Amino acid sequence: xxxxxxxxxxxxxxxxxxxxxxxxxxxxxxxxxxxxxxxxxxxxxxxxxxxxxxxxxxxxxxxxxxxxxxxxxxxxxxxxxxxxxxxxxxxxxxxxxxxxxxxxxxxxxxxxxxxxxxxxxxxxxxxxxxxxxxxxxxxxxxxxxxxxxxxxxxxxxxxxxxxxxxxxxxxxxxxxxxxxxxxxxxxxxxxxxxxxxxxxxxxxxxxxxxxxxxxxxxxxxxxxxxxxxxxxxxxxxxxxxxx
Ligand code: SF4
Ligand code: SF4
Numbered sequence: 001x002x003x004x005x006x007x008x009x010x011x012x013x014x015x016x017x018x019x020x021x022x023x024x025x026x027x028x029x030x031x032x033x034x035x036x037x038x039x040x041x042x043x044x045x046x047x048x049x050x051x052x053x054x055x056x057x058x059x060x061x062x063x064x065x066x067x068x069x070x071x072x073x074x075x076x077x078x079x080x081x082x083x084x085x086x087x088x089x090x091x092x093x094x095x096x097x098x099x100x101x102x103x104x105x106x107x108x109x110x111x112x113x114x115x116x117x118x119x120x121x122x123x124x125x126x127x128x129x130x131x132x133x134x135x136x137x138x139x140x141x142x143x144x145x146x147x148x149x150x151x152x153x154x155x156x157x158x159x160x161x162x163x164x165x166x167x168x169x170x171x172x173x174x175x176x177x178x179x180x181x182x183x184x185x186x187x188x189x190x191x192x193x194x195x196x197x198x199x200x201x202x203x204x205x206x207x208x209x210x211x212x213x214x215x216x217x218x219x220x221x222x223x224x225x226x227x228x229x230x231x232x233x234x235x236x237x238x239x240x241x242x243x
Contacts, residue, residue, distance in 0.1 A: 001037055001044060001056060005029045008053040017046045019113045019163060038115055038163045039063070040070040062157045065118075068140055069162035078143040085140035086166055089199035096236030097136065102170050103210065104199035105133070105179065110164040110192050117161045118153060120190040124167050125151035127186040131179050136168035173200065176213050201238060 003014075008029040015023050015030065022036035023043060030053070032043075044054045059067055067074045069084050076085030089097060089104040098104035107124055110116030121141065128135075129151030135142040146154050171179060176198070183196060198221070200209050214221050 001032055001039060001041065001054065003030045003032055004053045004055060005031075007051050008049075009051060011050075013048045013050070014043045014046070014054060017043050017048055020115050036115075036161075037066070038070040038161055039066040040163050041067070041073065045073075062160050065140075065144070065157055065160050066162050069165050070115075076140045078140050079138050081138070084164065084166055086136070086138060086168060088166065088168065089197065092199055093235055096238065097138075098170055098199050098201070100201050100238055101173055102200075103173050103176055104136075104168065104170045104197075106197040106199070107167045107183065107194055108164055108197070109167070109190070109194040110162065111195075112193075114192050115161050115163050116165050116190075116192045116194075118158050118165070120192055121165050121167065122151065122153040122158065123186055123189050124183075124194075125153060127151070127182050128167065128169055128179070131171065131175060131182055133169035133171040133175075133179065136170065139166065139168045141165055141167050173209055173213075176210060177217060180217055180219070 003023075010025050010028040010030060012025055012030070015025065018037075019040060019042060020036050020038055022033045022038075023030050024033065025031075039059060041056065043049075044056055048054075068076050072083040075082040079085045081087060087095065088106055092098050092104065107128075109121060109124065125135070125141070125145055129149060135145060135148055144154050144157055146152050180196075187194070198210055202208060202225075208223065210221070
């Protein structure tokens with residue numbers, strides 16, 4: 001994103017729209033800090049600028065990953081999914097990503113309003129790789145992991161940042177306690193906020209197989225669900241997998 005200094009009046013109308021405070025007024029005109037800007041497009045789409053000084057500019061690699069993960073209108077070239085490039089486990093009832101006996105984990109880094117560096121994302125992918133997890137293939141971050149065994153991310157994006165990045169993986173349910181402890185440990189080493197989502201099949205009696213484990217860890221999860229109302233693809237046949 002760029003601001004045309006020839007037409008900008010320095011009115012400051014765009015400044016509050018930037019979620020990472022990358023727009024500052026300097027010598028009477030607005031200036032975008034390229035290091036901080038995550039290419040989310042909010043300043044442009046807001047329509048705040050009455051003189052059209054805010055301009056979208058074509059992005060090349062590796063900067064384009066900022067837009068892929070920060071601008072909900074940009075589609076990931078790897079997964080062909082807009083809005084941070086992943087359907088997440090929310091669609092598990094039709095995708096069947098997480099099979100019975102396994103747990104899906106999504107670690108969303110950087111929201112709200114803080115952003116995340118890819119050096120921090122790599123700390124998380126390295127920590128999870130050390131637990132032997134399987135990274136979700138239909139997730140752009142996974143495409144950028146060059147070594148799934150170590151969680152190493154390609155060098156040319158380590159200096160990039162985004163409004164958020166979702167690291168997704170799955171592993172057998174009996175590893176949950178160890179993985180959560182690993183996440184708690186790496187949390188001390190990263191300079192951003194994050195939330196953790198876990199996804200499991202609900203048992204026939206309505207209980208969650210994770211309840212006991214989280215209780216032992218002293219963690220109170222917030223149960224949530226999304227229900228397929230039959231408008232999408234057919235439901236995934238979990239029974240065929242577990243039998
Ligand atoms: S594109 Fe987003 S991050 Fe960049 S200056 Fe505009 S609002 Fe801020
Ligand atoms: S809204 Fe437009 S004119 Fe006002 S400071 Fe921002 S870029 Fe400049």
